Amino acid sequence: MNQDELLRQLYDFTLVGNAPEVLSLTNQGLAMGLGPEMLLYEALIPSLEEVGARFERGDFFVPEMLIAGRAMAGALEVLRPLLAETGAEPIGKIVMGTVKGDVHDIGKNLVNIMFEGAGFEVIDLGVQVSPEKFIDAIKEHKPDIVGFSAFLTTTMPMFKANINALQKAGMREQVIIMVGGAPVTQEYADVVGADGYASDASAAVVRAKELLSQRRALARA
């Protein structure tokens, strides 16, 4: 198998979520002398982006997204230490959680998969995350972005509560705040004072990258 064939197969097997094949092809690629970044950026990430695009179009369904994400995660476990050695930094770091009072996590987990797939480091705090817990995690991990997820109209007001808590702790300006979830709209995100909103997992990654580059440009200026 040559390099192109291997990348093609890695792409195809990630797309269908075949974790054993993805892991074996990743190891084979490394043994052939392909760089971890090439495997990541020329096969795994484009494949997961395609998964996201198909999901968005309604051609792929939740189990298919989850299984592709799992296949990708297996490869990342092998690649992560190698990427660290080459000095490749993650694109950014995001702390994620479903807000207090809300236990829905499928959407949040899909967003996590897309972020990991895009090269972000994701710290997932799970569900029912209190404002205090978000603050502690931001102190500990110093993320670029914090993401609040809510599935219910009745738990959405926790976005505002979280933002208020961050303000009170003097940490509001340290992080980009993104919000999302089934009932959330751009208008609502604006009203509560979030920095970003997206209507689905793929769009969230695109929006996060935009916000990050804006912030970094601002920091350099």
Add this chain to the structure above:
Amino acid sequence: MDTVLRSRSGEVVIGPDSPFCIIGERINPTGRKIFQEQLRRGDLSRIEIDVAQQVAGGAMVLDVNMGAPLADETELMVQAVRLIQGACDLPLCLDSSIIEVLEAGLAAYEGKALVNSITAEDERMDAILPLVKRHGAAVIALPNDEEEIPAEPGRRVELARKIIDVATGKYGIPIEDIVIDPLAMPVGADTSLVLTTLETIALLHEEFGVNMTLGASNVSFGMPERAAIVAAFLPMAIKAGLTSAIVDARSPELVRSVKAADLLLNRDPWGAAWIAAHRAQQAAAAT
């Protein structure tokens, strides 16, 4: 054990010897942008259409959720309760996680409502159960707390026991007015989750004999052909002891699966309801 709900002059019984209780779920603005916008403007006209469709589809109780973002949910709930009680004679299930909304809805409601919902969290029980008691309502209870949605059916039963103990012991609410939600989970996220729900239903039935309801469309979340999945799920759940579900009554596939389950499980003597529904359909097709 029978849970009796009342509207102004009507009555619906949820129980193992009654037809399965279909709670229509559509009067809810979640994920409906135009409806949300209308509600923010105080335009309730869409509710009348949704009510008519749910009633025509076979709903026996109507779930009412007025959680439109950036709107006054309390005021909307009061107006919706009055509007719907004027438009039809079905009992209502008042659906909000905001205590003031439930309180205002109960105060406006004429009859015996179903409150949706409490969990095993002490704070929620202590805030909502006194309202349920004062208004003589019934209540849906979810066996999860601030810590977890238990994955183990046995643990869900323990949380249900805690709720039943507090509601009956501390607040004097009769056990028949507690409807447990065994928690329907999406099969698309993990194909073992629905088996857990079915086991929980069987355990709750055996342990307490209580009535149960759940949001049936949850099971098909993220999957294609959702109605077919729910239509297969409901008869299994009914056989295990489920006596009610919150579903979209506009789906003939779902409603028929429930009615067929009633027939097959001997809750439709002589198949009279099944045959009558068939004749009604024939008559409607002929006109």
